[in-house]
Amino acid sequence: MKDFIKVSPLKLLELSSSKELGRGNLGVLMSRAGVGKTACLIHIAFDKLFSNKKLVHVSLEDTPDRVTSYYNVIFSDLVKALEIKDESEKRMLFERNRMILAYMHHSFEIKRLMENLRTFVEKLDFVPDCLIVDGLNFETADKSTLEGFKAVAGEFNVEIWFSALSHRHITEKNERGIPYPCSRVDEMLGMILQLNSTPTGIFLQLLKDHDSPVKADTSVRLDPNTFLVTE
Amino acid sequence: MAEDIQRLRNIGISAHIDSGKTTLTERILYYTKKIFAVHEVKGKDGVGATMDSMELERERGITIASAATFCEWKNHRINIIDTPGHVDFTIEVERSLRVLDGSILVLCAVGGVQSQTITVDRQMNRYKVPRVAFVNKCDRSGADPIRVNEQLRARLNHKTALMQLPIGLEADLSGIIDLVTMKAMYFDGPYGEEIRIEDIPDNMLDKAREYREDLLDTASMFSDELMEAVLEEKATEDLINSAIRKGTLARELIPVFIGSAYKNIGVQPLLDAVLKYLPSPVDIRNYALDMEHDDMEVEVTSDPDAPTLALAFKLEVTPYGQLTYIRIYQGSIRKGDDLINSRDRKKIKVGRLARMHADKMEEITGASAGDIIALFGVECYSGDTFTDGKLRYSFTSMFVPEPVISLSITPKDNKSEVNMSKAINRFVREDPTFRSYVDHESGETIISGMGELHLEIYVERMKREFNSEVETGAPQVSYREAISSRADFNYIHKKQTGGSGQYGRVAGFMEPSDDNNYEFVNAIRGGVIPTEYIPAIDKGFKSCLKKGRLIGFPVLGMRMTINDGQYHSVDSSEMAFVQTAVGAFHQAYAKAKPIILEPIMKVSVECPSEFQGNVMGSINQRRGIIISCAEDGVFTTVDAEVPLAEMFGYATTLRSSTQGKAEFTMEFSKYSKVPESIAEELKKTLAEGARKGKN
Numbered sequence: 001m002k003d004f005i006k007v008s009p010l011k012l013l014e015l016s017s018s019k020e021l022g023r024g025n026l027g028v029l030m031s032r033a034g035v036g037k038t039a040c041l042i043h044i045a046f047d048k049l050f051s052n053k054k055l056v057h058v059s060l061e062d063t064p065d066r067v068t069s070y071y072n073v074i075f076s077d078l079v080k081a082l083e084i085k086d087e088s089e090k091r092m093l094f095e096r097n098r099m100i101l102a103y104m105h106h107s108f109e110i111k112r113l114m115e116n117l118r119t120f121v122e123k124l125d126f127v128p129d130c131l132i133v134d135g136l137n138f139e140t141a142d143k144s145t146l147e148g149f150k151a152v153a154g155e156f157n158v159e160i161w162f163s164a165l166s167h168r169h170i171t172e173k174n175e176r177g178i179p180y181p182c183s184r185v186d187e188m189l190g191m192i193l194q195l196n197s198t199p200t201g202i203f204l205q206l207l208k209d210h211d212s213p214v215k216a217d218t219s220v221r222l223d224p225n226t227f228l229v230t231e
Numbered sequence: 232m233a234e235d236i237q238r239l240r241n242i243g244i245s246a247h248i249d250s251g252k253t254t255l256t257e258r259i260l261y262y263t264k265k266i267f268a269v270h271e272v273k274g275k276d277g278v279g280a281t282m283d284s285m286e287l288e289r290e291r292g293i294t295i296a297s298a299a300t301f302c303e304w305k306n307h308r309i310n311i312i313d314t315p316g317h318v319d320f321t322i323e324v325e326r327s328l329r330v331l332d333g334s335i336l337v338l339c340a341v342g343g344v345q346s347q348t349i350t351v352d353r354q355m356n357r358y359k360v361p362r363v364a365f366v367n368k369c370d371r372s373g374a375d376p377i378r379v380n381e382q383l384r385a386r387l388n389h390k391t392a393l394m395q396l397p398i399g400l401e402a403d404l405s406g407i408i409d410l411v412t413m414k415a416m417y418f419d420g421p422y423g424e425e426i427r428i429e430d431i432p433d434n435m436l437d438k439a440r441e442y443r444e445d446l447l448d449t450a451s452m453f454s455d456e457l458m459e460a461v462l463e464e465k466a467t468e469d470l471i472n473s474a475i476r477k478g479t480l481a482r483e484l485i486p487v488f489i490g491s492a493y494k495n496i497g498v499q500p501l502l503d504a505v506l507k508y509l510p511s512p513v514d515i516r517n518y519a520l521d522m523e524h525d526d527m528e529v530e531v532t533s534d535p536d537a538p539t540l541a542l543a544f545k546l547e548v549t550p551y552g553q554l555t556y557i558r559i560y561q562g563s564i565r566k567g568d569d570l571i572n573s574r575d576r577k578k579i580k581v582g583r584l585a586r587m588h589a590d591k592m593e594e595i596t597g598a599s600a601g602d603i604i605a606l607f608g609v610e611c612y613s614g615d616t617f618t619d620g621k622l623r624y625s626f627t628s629m630f631v632p633e634p635v636i637s638l639s640i641t642p643k644d645n646k647s648e649v650n651m652s653k654a655i656n657r658f659v660r661e662d663p664t665f666r667s668y669v670d671h672e673s674g675e676t677i678i679s680g681m682g683e684l685h686l687e688i689y690v691e692r693m694k695r696e697f698n699s700e701v702e703t704g705a706p707q708v709s710y711r712e713a714i715s716s717r718a719d720f721n722y723i724h725k726k727q728t729g730g731s732g733q734y735g736r737v738a739g740f741m742e743p744s745d746d747n748n749y750e751f752v753n754a755i756r757g758g759v760i761p762t763e764y765i766p767a768i769d770k771g772f773k774s775c776l777k778k779g780r781l782i783g784f785p786v787l788g789m790r791m792t793i794n795d796g797q798y799h800s801v802d803s804s805e806m807a808f809v810q811t812a813v814g815a816f817h818q819a820y821a822k823a824k825p826i827i828l829e830p831i832m833k834v835s836v837e838c839p840s841e842f843q844g845n846v847m848g849s850i851n852q853r854r855g856i857i858i859s860c861a862e863d864g865v866f867t868t869v870d871a872e873v874p875l876a877e878m879f880g881y882a883t884t885l886r887s888s889t890q891g892k893a894e895f896t897m898e899f900s901k902y903s904k905v906p907e908s909i910a911e912e913l914k915k916t917l918a919e920g921a922r923k924g925k926n
Contacts, residue, residue: 100858101862103862104385107862119844149399198234
C-alpha cells in the first residue's frame with residue numbers, strides 16, 4: 001500500500017506553522033455545495049483512523065446507514081488508488097476505531113453529545129481522539145453552539161473538524177479575510193480550510209492557522225476523483 | 232380475460248411486529264364481506280383474528296405462518312398474504328414478497344419506523360415490490376402520523392406523499408381528510424362500515440391546503456400534465472391519482488395513508504388505494520430461467536392462454552390435507568390438468584384446487600395467470616416451478632439465508648420418535664430455512680434455523696400438530712472453519728497388498744480464497760494425472776469441506792490447486808483418487824493454520840434514550856461492536872455487530888436493563904474469526920461434547 005498519510009488532504013497542514021489542529025481545538029472545512037465537502041471530510045476521518053486514532057463521526061443530517069455508505073465508497077476508492085493489499089485488515093481497523101453518532105430530525109443538543117461521549121468512554125472504553133461533525137449549519141449556528149463544541153473538545157481532549165457550506169453569491173469576508181459563513185465565528189476556530197473547484201483543478205487552501213499568519217497561496221491540489229493530494 | 236387480470240391485485244401486508252397488521256387484515260376481510268364478525272388478535276372473545284389460523288398464533292397474538300386469503304372490493308379481486316412480523320420468520324415474508332405484485336407497509340403511529348420495518352423494507356426492495364404505507368394506531372397515546380411520514384423519508388430514504396390528514400389524534404381521532412378530494416371522511420356504524428363524507432372542518436382547512444400543496448408538488452414530479460395543471464390551478468383527481476400511481480409503480484414514491492384499524496378508521500380508503508395505486512399482474516414484469524438455454528432470463532407474459540408457468544411458494548398441512556400455495560404467472564390451471572415439476576420432471580395431476588380464506592377454503596375449477604391459489608395433495612418443495620410441459624422454465628430460486636443456530640432434539644418415547652420424523656419431514660418441505668440432520672457421532676437429531684424463537688415454534692408445533700414430545704438440548708451455534716495461510720501437499724495413496732490395488736499421488740497447495748466459496752484449480756500439465764480422474768480429486772476435496780478437522784464444522788473459503796501427481800495404469804481408479812485427495816487435504820489442513828469462524832449478527836436495539844448507556848453496556852459485555860447510535864427525539868437506535876454465541880438470553884437481559892422498554896432485532900451479517908482465547912475454550916467444550924455424545 002502506498003502511504004495514505006503522505007497523500008491525505010491533511011498533508012496541507014504540513015504547510016502550516018502548527019502542523020496540526022490539536023486537541024481541544026475546532027477546525028472547519030468549508031466549500032460550496034457539490035464540490036465534495038463530505039468526501040473531503042471523510043478523508044480527514046480516514047487520516048485519523050489510519051493513524052490508529054479513535055474517531056466519532058457526528059451526523060446532524062444523514063442516517064448512520066448513509067454515513068456508513070459514504071465511508072465504504074471512499075474506502076473502496078482508496079483501495080484502488082493506493083493499491084491496498086490488506087483490505088480486510090484496514091477495513092477492520094477503521095470500523096473498530098470509528099463510531100457513528102446520528103441526530104435525526106433536529107434532535108441535536110450539545111448536552112446529548114456530551115452524554116453520548118461519556119457513555120462511549122464509560123461503557124465501551126471508547127476514548128475518542130477526534131470528532132467529525134457533518135451537517136452543522138454555520139449560517140444559523142451561533143457563538144454559544146460553538147462554545148458548546150469547544151467545551152466538548154476541552155472535556156474529552158479531542159480535536160473537532162466541521163464541514164461548512166459557503167455560497168457563490170455571498171462573497172463577504174471579515175476584516176481578517178475569512179469568508180462567510182465562518183466570518184461570524186472565526187475567533188472560535190483554530191483552523192479553517194477551504195475546498196475550491198477551479199478550471200485548473202480542485203484545491204484545498206489554508207485560510208486560518210491558529211494565531212499564525214497564513215501566506216495567501218498555502219494550498220494543495222487534490223485529485224478530483226480521489227481527493228488525494230497530487231502534488 | 233386481460234381486463235380480468237387488470238382487476239386483480241396480489242398484495243402482502245408487511246410490517247413490524249405488533250403494528251396491527253393482523254387487525255388491519257381482519258377489518259379488510261370484514262369490509263369486503265369475507266367475514267361477518269370482527270375478532271381481536273389476542274382472542275379476548277375466545278375466537279381470535281381470522282388470519283391467525285394456527286392455534287399457537289392465536290395464543291401468542293402474533294402471526295407465524297403466511298395465511299393466504301382473497302376478497303373482492305369494488306369489482307376487483309384482491310389476494311392477500313398476511314405475513315409475520317418477527318425477524319425469525321422473515322423467510323415467510325421473503326416468500327410472500329417473491330410472489331406478490333404490491334404491498335401495504337403497515338407502521339405504528341407511535342413507534343414509527345423501527346428496525347424491523349427497515350428489514351422488511353429492504354426485503355421489499357430486493358423483490359422490487361411497489362408499496363403504499365398505512366400509518367396505523369393513530370388512536371393511540373403518542374400517535375404522530377406526520378412524524379412517521381418524515382421517518383419514512385429520513386430513515387428509509389423514500390420519497391413519500393402524505394395522502395391524508397387525521398381529524399383529531401389519539402383518543403380524539405374521529406376521521407380523516409382526503410387530500411386528493413379535499414373532503415373529510417367519518418366512519419360510522421358499529422364497525423365503521425358507513426362512510427360519511429363532509430366538508431373539511433374550518434379549523435383544519437389551512438393545514439389541509441398546506442399539505443395538499445406538498446402532495447401536488449410531489450405528485451407533479453411524475454407527471455408533466457399534472458405539473459401544468461397545478462400551475463393553472465386545474466389539478467383534477469384523475470390527474471393526481473394517475474401521477475401517484477405512476478410514481479408508485481416505478482417504486483419512486485410511497486403514498487402514505489393513515490387511520491386506526493382497531494377503531495375502524497381509514498381502512499376502506501386504504502382498500503381504494505390498493506386498487507388505484509398498486510399494480511395488477513400485467514403491470515409487473517416477471518422473469519423465469521430457460522433451462523434449455525443455459526438458464527437465460529426470459530420474461531413471462533401474464534397471458535392466460537400462453538403455456539402454463541406457476542411457482543409453489545408455500546406448503547402447509549391443514550385439516551384438509553397438504554396444501555401447496557402457488558402463484559400462476561402465465562397460462563391457466565384447471566382441475567384435471569397435468570403439470571410438470573421443473574425440478575425433477577415429475578408429472579402431477581391437478582386434483583382439487585381452491586382459493587384460501589385463512590383456514591377456510593373455497594373450491595374452484597380453474598385459475599389463470601396472476602392468481603394465487605392452493606392445490607391439494609401435491610408432492611413438492613417450496614420454491615418448485617410447475618409448467619404444463621411445453622416449457623422448461625424455472626423461476627429464480629428464492630433467496631434463502633443459511634441457518635445460524637442448531638438444537639439437538641430427543642423424542643421422549645417411541646411414539647414421539649415416529650411422529651417427530653414425520654413432523655421434520657413436513658417442516659423441511661415447508662420452510663427452506665429449517666434444516667435437520669442426524670449427528671452420526673452423537674446419534675442425536677439436530678434441527679437448525681434462523682433463531683431461538685424459530686426453533687422453539689417448531690418444537691411446539693411437533694407437540695401440538697404431530698403429538699410428538701421432544702426434549703431439547705442447549706442451542707448450538709453453527710460455527711465454520713477456514714484456513715488462514717497457504718499450505719502445500721504431496722500425498723501418495725497406496726494400497727497394493729493383494730487383490731486389485733489402489734494408487735494415486737496428488738500434489739499442489741491449499742490457500743484461503745477471497746469469498747466464502749470453494750474453488751478447485753486444475754493446473755496439471757502433461758497428463759501426469761489423466762483427465763478422467765480430475766473430477767474424483769475435486770470430489771475428494773469437497774467431501775473434506777463438510778467437516779473440518781479442527782472442531783468438526785464445515786470449512787469455508789478455500790482454493791485447492793493441484794499441479795502435479797502420478798497414476799498407476801492398473802491400480803489407479805476414481806475411488807483411489809478420491810482417497811488420495813482426502814489424504815492430501817488432511818496432510819495440508821493442519822499446516823494451513825485453520826481458524827474457527829463464528830456467525831456475527833447485525834443487532835439493532837431501539838430504546839428510550841435514557842437507557843442508551845445500559846444497552847451499549849449490554850452489547851459490549853457480549854463481545855459486540857457498536858457501529859452506530861442514532862437519536863430521534865426520545866428514542867435511540869443502537870446498531871451493533873455481535874457474535875450469535877453471545878446472544879442467547881439477550882431478550883431477558885435487555886428487558887431487565889431497560890424496564891422492558893427496549894426491543895431488538897437481529898439478522899445474520901457475516902462469519903468472523905473467533906478470538907484466540909475463546910477458540911481454545913470452544914475447542915475444549917466441543918471436544919467434551921463430542922466425547923459425551925460417543926459415550
